[in-house]
Amino acid sequence: MSDCCSAPGLLPFENALARMLEQITPITETIELPIKDALNYVLADKVLSPLNVPPHDNSAMDGYAFSLASLAKSKTLTLVGRSMAGSPYQGDCQPGECIRIMTGAKMPDCCDSVEMQENCQVDGEQITFLKDKQLGSHVRKAGEDIQINQQVLEKGHRISAVDIGVLASLGVATVTVYRKLKVALIATGDELKLPGQALSEGDIYESNSFVLSAMLEKLHVDVIDFGIIKDDLAAITDVFVSADKQADAVISSGGVSVGDADYTKTVLDELGEIGFWKIAMKPGKPFAFGKLANSVFFGLPGNPVSALVTFHQLALVALTKMQNAKPLTRTSLQVKCVSDLRKSPGRMDFQRGILSVNEQGETVVASTGSQGSGILSSLAQANCFIVLASEQGHVSAGETVSVQLFDHYLH
Ligand SMILES: Nc1nc2c(c(=O)[nH]1)N[C@H]1C(S)=C(S)[C@@H](COP(=O)(O)OP(=O)(O)OC[C@H]3O[C@@H](n4cnc5c(N)ncnc54)[C@H](O)[C@@H]3O)O[C@H]1N2
Ligand code: MOO
Numbered sequence: 423m424s425d426c427c428s429a430p431g432l433l434p435f436e437n438a439l440a441r442m443l444e445q446i447t448p449i450t451e452t453i454e455l456p457i458k459d460a461l462n463y464v465l466a467d468k469v470l471s472p473l474n475v476p477p478h479d480n481s482a483m484d485g486y487a488f489s490l491a492s493l494a495k496s497k498t499l500t501l502v503g504r505s506m507a508g509s510p511y512q513g514d515c516q517p518g519e520c521i522r523i524m525t526g527a528k529m530p531d532c533c534d535s536v537e538m539q540e541n542c543q544v545d546g547e548q549i550t551f552l553k554d555k556q557l558g559s560h561v562r563k564a565g566e567d568i569q570i571n572q573q574v575l576e577k578g579h580r581i582s583a584v585d586i587g588v589l590a591s592l593g594v595a596t597v598t599v600y601r602k603l604k605v606a607l608i609a610t611g612d613e614l615k616l617p618g619q620a621l622s623e624g625d626i627y628e629s630n631s632f633v634l635s636a637m638l639e640k641l642h643v644d645v646i647d648f649g650i651i652k653d654d655l656a657a658i659t660d661v662f663v664s665a666d667k668q669a670d671a672v673i674s675s676g677g678v679s680v681g682d683a684d685y686t687k688t689v690l691d692e693l694g695e696i697g698f699w700k701i702a703m704k705p706g707k708p709f710a711f712g713k714l715a716n717s718v719f720f721g722l723p724g725n726p727v728s729a730l731v732t733f734h735q736l737a738l739v740a741l742t743k744m745q746n747a748k749p750l751t752r753t754s755l756q757v758k759c760v761s762d763l764r765k766s767p768g769r770m771d772f773q774r775g776i777l778s779v780n781e782q783g784e785t786v787v788a789s790t791g792s793q794g795s796g797i798l799s800s801l802a803q804a805n806c807f808i809v810l811a812s813e814q815g816h817v818s819a820g821e822t823v824s825v826q827l828f829d830h831y832l833h
Contacts, residue, residue, distance in 0.1 A: 428702030429768035606665035676724030
């Protein structure tokens with residue numbers, strides 16, 4: 423399939439993303455977890471507040487609580503009691519009386535305002551208020567933060583550290599969340615060695631599974647690492663079968679192109695079905711999406727930048743849907759490009775850029791330089807993608823381009 427602007431035989435990026443998402447079924451299994459164990463899980467149900475926060479009117483200052491009507495008659499009131507956080511004043515008070523109160527302590531029913539002690543003159547039980555006050559001064563009203571039955575978190579929300587604090591403040595002890603996904607990682611290639619091993623002639627160090635594993639950890643899935651598999655049809659078939667039995671999604675890198683040792687697509691065809699293969703994007707043309715017997719499959723290209731970009735732009739989006747989480751939001755801006763960019767029409771480019779504010783206060787983007795699919799350092803230096811549409815040709819410095827800011831998966 424091709425559109426007006428994508429090279430023949432290549433699926434436009436947006437179509438690939440849409441087709442892939444159509445085929446992703448979100449998981450349904452839920453578990454109940456204590457809130458302290460729920461960080462980064464996805465909520466399977468909305469959370470409504472069981473109470474008002476704060477639960478009662480309370481003082482925002484250490485000082486004196488009074489009724490404003492009393493102060494209209496005299497600036498000096500008589501102290502008749504104390505309200506402490508956790509030990510509220512239980513009695514009543516009459517016109518002309520006030521109550522000693524501490525920050526966070528419940529407001530006595532007979533008072534409507536508070537003055538901080540720095541603005542009061544104390545003479546035994548006689549408290550003189552030195553400044554004019556307004557009704558409700560320094561009073562935090564019940565429910566001013568959250569009201570009872572108000573929705574606090576929505577279904578599909580990924581629970582953050584702050585959310586756990588909010589849940590605790592509401593007295594919520596457990597939450598219902600979707601279970602973690604299990605994702606299998608496979609690196610294919612005869613040339614690959616693990617860091618720490620000696621390299622023979624023609625070898626390189628395996629890096630894809632390391633970076634993918636780290637990004638998957640940020641996505642909060644359980645990674646099943648199948649390590650490095652040789653470019654061998656039988657070995658790749660065996661590992662795909664085994665991974666499919668254990669995982670919800672299988673991700674491989676390498677061997678997805680058209681070389682003599684590129685078996686990924688053949689095995690996927692044999693064991694499952696190919697949704698599509700080859701996208702009009704750069705880097706990342708030979709990306710395969712499909713289904714195995716039990717799991718979905720993402721075949722990433724071997725080149726490190728291609729593997730990362732396709733994982734970030736496609737697989738991560740699909741896995742987020744599979745987790746039942748709200749779709750990822752990514753921030754795009756139109757900014758001036760200060761570098762010349764090389765680009766051939768036919769594929770959508772995700773070039774690596776550095777966004778900054780220049781001396782004139784203008785937000786501009788510069789290229790990281792060489793954009794080869796093997797130059798992983800170009801991604802490490804970058805803080806955004808310069809996204810160039812399929813039909814776009816070279817860009818001259820000074821032109822406006824679209825940039826997508828890196829999210830926390832890439833930092
Ligand atoms: N005749 C053609 N050749 C190629 C095409 C094409 O359309 N026709 N596409 C090119 C593009 S674009 C890409 S991207 C690569 C993708 O190839 P593969 O997915 O088959 O990847 P490999 O050949 O296995 O490896 C490519 C490159 O990446 C290195 N690599 C592989 N795995 C890892 C890893 N886990 N960690 C670090 N580096 C890895 C590998 O050593 C190669 O250098 O195909 C082009 N060719
Ligand atoms: O897609 Mo390849 O990633 O252009 O090098």
